Amino acid sequence: MTEQSGPKQLVEYAVSAERVGFDFEVSSDHFSPWLSSQGHAPNAWTMLGAVAHATNTVELFTYVTCPTMRYHPAIVAQQAATLQILADGRFTLGVGSGENLNEHVVGKGWPTVARRLDMLQEAIHVIRELFTGEMVDWRGEYFEVDSARLWDVPDVPVQIAAAVSGDRSVDAFARVADHLIAVQPDKDVVDAWHEARKGTGLSSDVRVIGQLPISWDPDRDTAVARAHDQFRWFAGGWAVNADLPTTAGFAGATQFVTPDDTASAIPCGPDLDAIVDAVREYEAAGFTDIALVQVGDEGQARFLEEAAEPLLAKLRG
Template identity: 75%
Template sequence: MTRFGYTLMTEQAGPKDLVRYAVSAEEVGFDFEVCSDHYFPWLSAQGHAPYAWSVLGAVAHATERVELMTYVTCPTIRYHPAIVAQKAATLQILADGRFTLGLGSGENLNEHVVGARWPTVVRRHEMLREAIQIIRELHTGELVDWKGEHFEVDSARIWDLPDVPVPIAAAVSGGRSIDQFAPLADHLIAVEPNKDLVDKWHDARRATGLPGDVRVIGQIPICWDPDRDAAIERAHDQFRWFAGGWAVNSDLPTTAGFDGATQFVRPEDTAESIPCGPDLDAIVESVRTYWEAGFTDIALVQVGGDSQDEFFSKAAAPLLDKLRSAAH
């Protein structure tokens, strides 16, 4: 059965509001919650970027049922993989086994802040592969010494290990990243409803003797509002960066860069890629492409920090009913 999640979008809300939204999402019936891990918002209009791991620690205590996940953390530049291993283990304890560590190769927007050179995509994937290996080693609880091509670990050990091991989900975008991460990760993260990508992931895992049918986790922005014009205006103001595609979005270093790159994106262009307005059936049809492509878990992003309370009170429950009925 397809599961539907809610996105704690750190780029568009402050930490206390995010915790409050997490509780509301659980109460209204979402199955899981994913949290972005950014140092910058995509656009200045979004206006926020609290530390995701502090937010998730608070959410773990404020909720009881929903599964939690980073979507996604880059464990290679802004964070050393040994630190990611420690905080993932701690969060799994706080969440009583409800946490999944979602990992990706990152965006220049968030990683440039530590003054490191932004690598090519091939090098970023190599770094992510090594980081996952280090995290796996540390999650055994053994003392780890590591000297690899990109990272060193000197006599490190995770002292507080959860009873439930931390599953790892890896974000992939094509055949090369599938070959690298399918044997290492437990689950797949992808940002487009690409059935060929999903099938190749399953095939790659089976070829190595691993279980083929694992979670496939996607995400889709929506902009529900009683007023369609208001929804389109808000989506354009805060989410027009979404039209750039990952090849662009991963390389731009600043919000000013995203603003410049999207200056010619029109409101009607945004409305073509993001379902906007009060029509729940239109949202369902947009989400449908994901479960038809083989996604097991689909997280919704409700665009606009100030729109969340009205979304929960008026739209979330009936939308979930429609989604589950259509996906059944």
Template identity: 70%
Template sequence: MTARFGYTLMTEQSGPRELVRYAVEAEAAGFDFEVSSDHFTPWLTSQGHSPHAWTMLGAAANATSTVELMTYVTCPTMRYHPAIVAQMSATLQLLSDGRFTLGLGSGENLNEHVIGEGWPSVQVRQLMLQEAIHIIRQLHTGELITWEGDYFRVDSARIWDVPEQGVPIAVAVSGDSSIDKFGDLADHLIAVQPAGDLITGWEQTHGAGSRKIGQMPISWDPDEKTAIERAHDQFRWFGGGWTVNADLPTPAGFEGASQFVRLDDIAEAMPCGPDLDKIAEGVQEYLEAGFTDVALVQVGDEAQARFLDEAARPLLERLRSL
């Protein structure tokens, strides 16, 4: 399978109109696919944005023509009922003429606590996600569905506009336990670390034909110091790992948890500056681990236009030569 490279529409750092513009520019630059985060709240207040991902993706589907689109990721258990996710994803698949993949995960407290229902344990969150995927799958058949489960009820529901090709589902996994839970339910894998054992475990359960979709942050800028400072200002939350990131409830919590992250820590954690070969080296780790797709996250709204105009094309040439 030929490796494919994506661009991240990061809703936490850009407004909706800007994101649609970046979607168009990323398609023109040659990216194979585009993934969108789906947040109610930014990780840090310095990021300053959090528009509705699905509304933005509908506009992006209309503004683009060939690039694939994907949520990375939507939590279909609290802020959204799975029946609503089934309807939204079916509609977006139709609007995009079959270019959409539904990326799902068990969510973060940061986004889901806003509905006032508390934050379940990780074991419960994964069971909820399992049940939600079953509901989404059934509703995507276009049949009339009634569901009485442990966590959700669906009463005489039908998706009336269903794409003939269906909606592929990718699920975020982090280890053997989540692979066991979701390997048979999902079409594709999502993960944010270049862990080869994760890919091996997934393929033992799911076979080798599925996509394995990773994501890597970068802070490209002609000036390395500017790139590091921008990444520290807006992306230092990333260093806590998902065990921490899933449970903190507010940007203030992430401010506190990341207050001792140093500029040097950021420079070691992600490629910063103008060196495209350094970015390619980071992507190579994902490819060597067995990932088929890697989406890049360019840090900072103010850096997007210049990255897409000056760096994206030569970077993609390097990545496709790996």
């Protein structure tokens, strides 16, 4: 989470995560943290370039980038192609329709959900056209591209994973993205995604990538307090989270979320089996991959040193 740590720390954690045996690593792409207490928001693409250079085997994802407002899709295409080259084919472009928190900073307002989905569909089309390495001219409803060409195109094509949360986003992206990203273990969403792709001739080799925040610490009270301080925004749900524009808004929206509320939503403490149980919900819903988010910067290194390897052994078991 780029909202939890500075850029140098994130690169260090990425290297450590590869060393202890994680298969892939994901990065949020924010201009602002959710809560002021998180205290960070470095540029994800710069950081990922450093991670690509400092690691050798882990796959890398943006999780997720909004290629419609803060970034023009042509710029995202260039960033993704360059990162894929630096990562020797280990990168997947995760995209989503964005959050007001990050996108409002460029002063273009905040579109409705339906418009944001349409914008993302068009952006994906533009990005794919540019990935061909051919000259692209495009004038759509939302974006224009004038005689643009990517001069450095990776040998391994960049795949695209789209963040979805319900029927509308499944309908919008199942046929234009390669893989699915979701933050709740919703089997209906996964089934709908596969059904939408059935009979289209698209690849059936689809990854379904989930996200599970955890707050590991040898002391449960410390873990709960950290999760409440750093991650209580998660309790709002994405319908709320997408629309709030500032950290002050998130502080106000979560002022009545208690530590117990947070602990009921996020596995907290030293119990690795509780994390495994939470992951099982994603497996049962049809997910193929799970991104574990250790909450907070404090305790991150200790988690990687003490808990990560035994947790991975339990999960793979």
